[in-house]
Amino acid sequence: MSASAQAPVPVSAAIPALFVSHGAPLFALDAGTTGPALTQWGQSLKSQYPGLRGVVVMSPHWMARSAQVMTGPQPATWHDFGGFPPALYQLQYPAPGSPALAQEVLGLLHAAGVAAQGDAARPFDHGAWVPLMHLFPQADVPVVQVALPVGAGPAEVYALGAALRSLRSQGVLVVGSGSMTHNLAEFFGGEREPAPYVLEFSRWIEDALARGDMAALLNYRSQAPHAHRAHPTEDHFLPIFFALGAAGDDLHANYLSREVMYSMLSMDAFALEPVH
Numbered sequence: 001m002s003a004s005a006q007a008p009v010p011v012s013a014a015i016p017a018l019f020v021s022h023g024a025p026l027f028a029l030d031a032g033t034t035g036p037a038l039t040q041w042g043q044s045l046k047s048q049y050p051g052l053r054g055v056v057v058m059s060p061h062w063m064a065r066s067a068q069v070m071t072g073p074q075p076a077t078w079h080d081f082g083g084f085p086p087a088l089y090q091l092q093y094p095a096p097g098s099p100a101l102a103q104e105v106l107g108l109l110h111a112a113g114v115a116a117q118g119d120a121a122r123p124f125d126h127g128a129w130v131p132l133m134h135l136f137p138q139a140d141v142p143v144v145q146v147a148l149p150v151g152a153g154p155a156e157v158y159a160l161g162a163a164l165r166s167l168r169s170q171g172v173l174v175v176g177s178g179s180m181t182h183n184l185a186e187f188f189g190g191e192r193e194p195a196p197y198v199l200e201f202s203r204w205i206e207d208a209l210a211r212g213d214m215a216a217l218l219n220y221r222s223q224a225p226h227a228h229r230a231h232p233t234e235d236h237f238l239p240i241f242f243a244l245g246a247a248g249d250d251l252h253a254n255y256l257s258r259e260v261m262y263s264m265l266s267m268d269a270f271a272l273e274p275v276h
Contacts, residue, residue: 017247034257035134053171059127060235067116068147078123093129098142112163161245174246176239180266194260197226209253247272
């Protein structure tokens with residue numbers, strides 16, 4: 001049976017958590033194979049979970065001193081980048097916010113002992129709206145963004161996702177949007193074939209996920225091959241732990257994409273699904 005033909009799943013069933021690599025801003029226009037894969041998965045998700053009522057997404061392009069939650073009803077689309085083709089700046093992602101869902105997120109974070117605050121003026125940064133343009137191109141699913149706290153490490157970000165785990169059984173898709181590899185110093189090298197270190201790092205992560213080796217993942221900085229070259233800074237990798245925390249221990253990583261763009265940007269995306 002194809003994904004689109006599957007019977008609807010009761011809303012009480014947990015929606016998979018999702019990790020997406022949002023790549024460069026040009027991903028909004030140059031979708032590669034990852035964009036269509038996200039679109040197909042989003043369509044399947046909406047058909048399987050007709051009770052889908054919102055998305056909670058963490059992007060490294062919103063970093064704050066403490067946990068922050070977008071609370072506005074209609075966030076603007078922020079073109080938080082420069083030097084790209086004019087067409088990119090014309091794009092809009094008019095998905096609504098959800099003040100009600102934002103209050104649920106704040107309540108869960110507070111219950112977990114996290115000192116979180118709301119931000120009613122926060123717009124969608126490109127780490128949120130670019131992948132969501134592919135995932136839900138009709139912009140018809142409400143979105144709430146959560147900031148990545150400055151100074152947080154893998155364990156702290158995992159805990160933020162874990163605090164929101166119950167939302168998955170209440171019609172909410174939890175998304176970590178980052179990048180499987182992100183060494184922008186190599187972006188303009190002109191190479192097009194995937195760099196060997198990019199493949200080695202990405203497949204090490206995939207193997208650790210397949211083993212359910214959370215200890216190795218949390219300590220990827222010292223255990224994964226080429227970790228510091230793949231991520232000179234951690235910000236773009238940390239959202240994977242937001243998704244992992246929301247997914248919990250009993251999961252299977254269903255890979256939607258293993259594409260590599262510009263030689264050094266791994267576009268890995270995977271749904272973290274319950275093991276049946």
